[in-house]
Amino acid sequence: MAAATTTTTSSAAAAGTTTTTTTTSATTTTTSRRWLMNTSSRRSLSIDRGGVASRSNSRSNPNLESVRPPIVLEIGSSIIRFGYAGNSTPTHIIPVHGPAAIGSSSSTSSTTTKSYHSYDEAEWYTILSPWIEAVYDRLLCPPKTRKVLVIHTSFYLPTAYQRALEQIFWNMGTPSLSFVSGLEIIPLAQGWKRGFIIHMSQNETVCVCHSDGHILPYTYQCIPECGYGPLLMMKKQSKKDDKDTTTTTTPTPTLQREWTPSMDYWLLDEVHNPNSLMVGILKSLEACPRDIRGDVAYNILVCGDGGLILPDFGRKVIQRLEQILEGTQEELTLPQDDNDDDPTDTTTMMTMTATPISIPSLKPLANRLRLLQCTPYHRPDFMAWIGGSLWAATWNRYRPNESRIQWKETPFDS
Secondary structure, three states: OOOOOOOOOOOOOOOOOOOOOOOOOHHHHHHHHHHHHHHHHHHHHOOOEOOEOOHHHHOOOOOHHHOOOOEEEEEOOOEEEEEEOOOOOOOEEEEOOOOOOOOOOOOOOOOOOOOHHHOOHHHHHHHHHHHHHHHHHHHOOOHHHOOEEEEEOOOOOOHHHHHHHHHHHHHHOOOEEEEEEHHHHHHHHOOOOEEEEEEEOOOOEEEEEEEOOEEOHHHOEEEOOOOHHHHHHHHHHHOOOOOOOOOOOOOOOOOOOOOOHHHHHHHHOOOOOOOOHHHHHHHHHHHOOHHHHHHHHHOEEEEOHHHHHOOOHHHHHHHHHHHHHHOOOOOOOOOOOOOOOOHHHOOOOOOOOOOOOOHHHHHHHHHOOOEOOOOOOOOHHHHHHHHHHHHHHHHOOOOOOOOOOOOEEOOOOO
16 A cells, blocks of 8 residues: 655744645555556557568567568579668579579570470579579578578469479478569559560560550560670680680670670571561561550660670660660671671571561651669669569568568468
């Protein structure tokens, strides 16, 4: 019980005696205030903000994969990039050689004719298992504690490849797995809604129109011979001596300082080469709906490893496209190297397009062309990973039935 104190005051000047009694309960007031503060603090700690577990529940919750950011893994044509969702750049980068370097339509080695589409699930499991183990060794985190978002640079993945990756992660105990195309999430890295994506990997270049968060599949164009790998291989073989013509090596993805005639032929020449990149760009823009062509042409993004390796690749493509639409293009010089890679002597050329391109219908786009520049801390080859990092960090905070990420839970019989 609290002790009550009574104070009595007397006044001698007054005719009578005046008595004032004041009762205070200091101990009771202090105790009640402490109880109210503890109650309010417990309520504030139990608030769930944005789907993230509260401070009071995070220590006792054994299911921490919903709290921790997922792993973002991009398996490119020659490099594997990975890190945690929410970061602006990947934490680790591993160079990849051989069949595991996907995102291309053929193997990089000239001695192997087997395409990566022809590998079965068992072969992909053997090829990819060491790389996935290296990913977790670099991150220094147990596989059972985080979800994994896999970014692939192609429009779709082979079924055997996807099943092999799922089995690898599930055998390691990964709680959830999701696959997404880098072409869908690249716009998130820059914040535009409508644009045109030119993505160059090692053995192919892809161009597609993007509108309001969705790929327009009927505008998708894939040019198999316009990757930076064959172009670097041509440059290296053209400088060989005649006495050493049987050696074949894998092209090294290093920065180039000069633009060669072979690059003009395979990338910019729409007259002599029906399989050039410029023909693919024109066909993609022609298939784009007319009401959004202007917005798409106003945001042209050149990304992928080729955007970093080839010198001034984006500016040359935009300049050539503008000249074609205006009708002021000049005839390009064809390569005249006396070797097997001379494009004028090839017998394996396959015409990519069977219908002529309607250039007059695309002429109004000449004054709308604009090349988007990557921000200083975003490299062209990081655009897909950065978009996936922002996408995963945002939607991972929502409940599974409200998130746009379609997580695949680990089956019990894996």
